Amino acid sequence: MDLEEFLEHVNSGKTIHFPSEAQELCDEFLREATRIKMKLNCEYHTEEEIQEIMAELTGQEVNKTLNLIPPFHTDCGKNIHIGENVFINSNCTMQDQGGIYIGNDVLIGHNVCLLTLNHDFEIEKRAELHPSPIHIKNKVWIGSNATILPGVTIGEGAIVAAGAVVTKDVDAKSIVGGVPAKLIKKIE
Template identity: 55%
Template sequence: MEITMEKFLDELNSGRTVVAGSELHLYMQKLSQEALKITAELNGGYHSEDEVRDLFSRLIGRPVDESFGLFPPFYTDCGKNLRIGKHVFINSGCRFQDQGGITLGDGVLIGHNVIMATLNHSEQPEERANLHPAPIHIGRNVWIGASATILPGVTIGDGAIVGAGAVVTRDVPENMIAAGVPAKILRPIK
């Protein structure tokens, strides 16, 4: 079976396990090399806003809206499973592991050094290299504070706020504030 980008994304978005050493896993490693090359260019010097958008569009394989903003450096080991809405801003130092899929709704603000991880490993030592993808969905007008970590399978509802340094292991309902390690719902937005 020949792996194409469409087949790759379909498999990862299905949530099925990616077996270490499989054709799919090898294709993932090939995409990682491409992402490393593009992010090295993005992070290697000053670029105008238009140049940043062009490089980011190459990274994700589709154009971002002219309202998209990013302050490098930015890191990902895939890029092809990112969906970015309008008026999204990503601050410097963020790391997105997007193989399992990351969707950022319109108006999302991402603070410095935020990590989004969509892959997990098997618990059993003999299967530990296998990967389990699970998507992250960030709703519209969400603000994620600096150095927060969002784990696989988490959905953050529209209008929510995630506090700086939070580790989000569970869904955050819309218009709620969550913070802490692990993150807990603190209160609704007033």
């Protein structure tokens, strides 16, 4: 299984069985991401250097409007897709095997976790992983320490309050907060 086959597998929502070729590739991507993250997180870099390192991590070109403040964490990196004018504050974690799609003009606060994998509920299958993408639409603001769970879409212009745990889709132009996150109000 190569990268293209892996991405096709996880992007179609297929389970990552343990053991399997897909799981072995996850381990390989983890080792590569760890090497690249060490380079990113353990010394000073200019914005341009950070963009180059993120391009190496994701395996795709990263636009010159990305503003990322290290440290940054991921256990894969190959299924992160970042739009234009995106700001990612320090200590963000992206578990991206299931796919993370970030639109334009997005603000992501300190310590935000974007998680795209769930373990199986059955005890005998607990090591198996179920990927599901996160979609963050344009002009979203995600507050510090928020956690976005697998399969969630954050609608355009929405705000996720600091510390929220988002377990289901968020409508456009809405503010959500709490654990689990609930609608606080609509934005006009």
